[in-house]
Amino acid sequence: MKVSFTQNERGNVLLCAVCTIFVVSLIAANVLLNCTARYNQASNQVRSWNEALYAAESGADIAYNEVRKIASNPASAFGASNGWATSGTTYTSGTTTFGTNGLRTSQTVDLFYSDPTSGNAWYRIRSKGISPLQGLKRTGMDDRLSNGNRFAANGATRGDGDTLLRKIDFKYDHFTATYGPTGDGTNKAIVAVSPAPQLSRRIELIAAPVGPFDDVAIKVTGNFYGLGSAAYIDIYRSSAGPYDPSVKTNPSDPRYADSQSGTLPPPSWETSTETFTPMAERPQRKRSTFTAPSTTMCRLRWTRSQYRPTYLRLKPRPPI
């Protein structure tokens, strides 16, 4: 009997090598898959979520700048040439795109309150910031898909883990589906996002009118005979520029005359019990006699027709 080896028996070695490579490749692929998912979530999704807030903050600054024009240059405030549309006392901006990541922002400003005393307007600024989702179009590893409602566009509970906090619009705009396009609960609709998955965040802030004299007060106890000849009221024309406390003692300043006599109408003096009007042109010479029933704070207040307020941004509402 002749015993001989055939060429086919050499395939065992090749098969073992291929199997080993296959197993090692599976392990490597698993490592890469997990690392990619972690990186995508920890870096791209968190970054886009934070950038959306930055975009909303930038949009709020854009709108706040328009509100300030109401004080400095009313004719140019919320101008159509800057992309603003006006409907009554509500102003809506166009969409501003900026940054290398294509951040977008849009705003709505509305007059929501008028001071009954001064007539000054308070404005609410609603700003929306959108950041396109960078990286993979994929949820994180901690966002379980055990419930069919978790990623429904208008589901009561949307996702777990990061998805519950960072509501990513992979395919549909969750805000429009849940609250409506303006957030007033009307016109809810399933609207596809375009052109890519995105994250949107919204903030709200209040632009409050602030007059230079709002904090001026005179403490009166018993009889009050006016300010006296050595005193003055720091009257000021806010439409002529920012408030400068040195004007009233600087005769070379063109606004000095205003601070001493000025052409502004007289202020009304308000107390908790009565109101009277001092002399017009030179308030420091006022000699009106006022008998306060007790210690009373007298506040000088000008009406809106007499000064233009500056605006202070405050009370921003955080993102939802």
Added chain:
Amino acid sequence: MKLTHNSHQSGFTLAEILTAMAIAVVIFAAIITASLAMQKSFNAVDHYFATHIQQVRIIDYLNRDVKRALICTTSVNQQTVTLTIPKYIIQSGDAEAVSNPSLVGAMRSPTISTTASGVQVNYGTATSTVVYSINGASILRTEDGVVTTIASSTDQLVPSTIDTDLANTEKTTMAVTFHPIFTSGNVADERTGTTVFSLAYLRNKRRG
């Protein structure tokens, strides 16, 4: 029958086989040890990044709530944070919703009131209470009694929050650490090395 001797078909000597087996054992031992080490390292790294993601999530949750809060109170042991938040959105059971159920989910319009401390902007009269707390290995966020687990890890996540009253507002500093599963030395140092820190200011005027 005549057997032909072919040198290619000759066997191995015992010494050759023993030597080959010894070498094979060493090689397999090295491969198995390396595989186990790689698996352990992979698990450790995977846990590290998974826990890091939860760190960032805790920070982002707290940041968002602190910024919109009226009051922020931290317990003495810095493990529990209680926040009072305006109800910016009309919810079921609110006065507006009782009279007009279609308003549920709508944003509440602000109102202005003058108080002894100045002008206040209010979003309704009711507020929501949000509490962050630790329960075992989980970090819980409870809003008006509804509990949400925002992070859960066997790596001993520990958030620490301090609130500081300022003149008209308040700031809160937050630090979240965890204990990585691959530990090689000083546990305290390893935990410190995982610290993620954040600072947030209340954007509303402090009410309490």
